[in-house]
Amino acid sequence: MNVKLQVTTCIRLLAGVLVLGLWAPNVLAKVPDPLHAAVQRGSHIFATDTFGGRGMTCQSCHSGGGRIAGQLANGSKIPSLSNAAAIFPRYSPRAGKVITLEDQVRACITGALGGKPPEYGSRKLTDLVSYLTFLSNGKPIDIGGKPK
Template sequence: MSRVSAARRGRFARLGAVMAIAVVAGLGATSSAHAAAGPLAQAIADGKHMFIHDTFGGRGMTCESCHRAAGMGPTVVHGRHFPSLANAAAIFPRYNPRAHKVITLEDQIRGCVARGLGGKPPAGGSKAMADMVAYLTSLSQGKPIAMGAKPR
C-alpha cells in the first residue's frame, strides 16, 4: 500500500470518528429538545388557563372577557372591537403611540391586565408572565414576524 493511501485512510478514519461523535451529540440534543417539550407544553397550558380563568384580582374579568375564543379570533364586546391575538407574539416589540415608546409583549400584557382588567399584572420574569408569553406565542406559531404590525 502506498503512503498516500495510508494517509487518506487516516484522514477518513478521523473524519468518521468526528462524524460519529457529532451524531451521538446530536442525538443527545434531540433528547433534550424533547424533554423541553413537556415543560413548554405545560407552560402553554398554564398560560391558557390563566388567560381564560384568572381575573388577576381585578374587576372579575379575564383576558377572555375581551379576547374571546381563547384569543383566537377578533371579537366585539359591548360595541368595542378587540383583535385576535393569533399574531400577537409576531408583532412585538412595537411602537405604542399612547406610551410614546417601543413596548414588548410583556409590557402589553402588563398594560392589559392593569388597565383593561383592573388587576395586578404578573411580575416581569415570573413563572406566571412566562406562561402567559408562552401561551400567546403559541398562538403565533407559523405566523410571519412583522414587528410593529397591527393585530389581526
C-alpha cells in the same frame, strides 16, 4: 346583558373551543413537555385569572382563547391575538415608547381588567406570553405590524 349579546358571546366561545380543540393538540404534540406545560398553564390563566381586578379575565374580551376577534366591555371590536407574538416589539403611541409583548400584557391586565399584573420574570407572566406565542405559531414575523 341583552339576549343578542349573550348569543353572540356564546357563539364566539364555542367557536374558540372548537378551534382550540381541533387545532391545538396537533401542534402541541410537537412541543417539548416543559414548554407544553407553560402553554397549558398560560391558556388556563388566560381563561380564568381575574388578577384581583373587576372580575374579568383575558378571555372576557379576547374570544375563543384569543384566536378570534373579540369585543371590549364598551362594545368596541378588537382583533384576535393570533399574531400577537409576531408583531412585538412595537411602538406604542400611548406609552410614547417601544414596548414588548410582556409590557402589553401587563398594561392590559392593569387597564382593561383593573388587576395587578404579574411581575416581570414571573412564571405567571412567562406562561401567559408562552400561550400568546403559541397562538402566533406559524405566523410571519412582522415587528411593529398590525394585529389580525
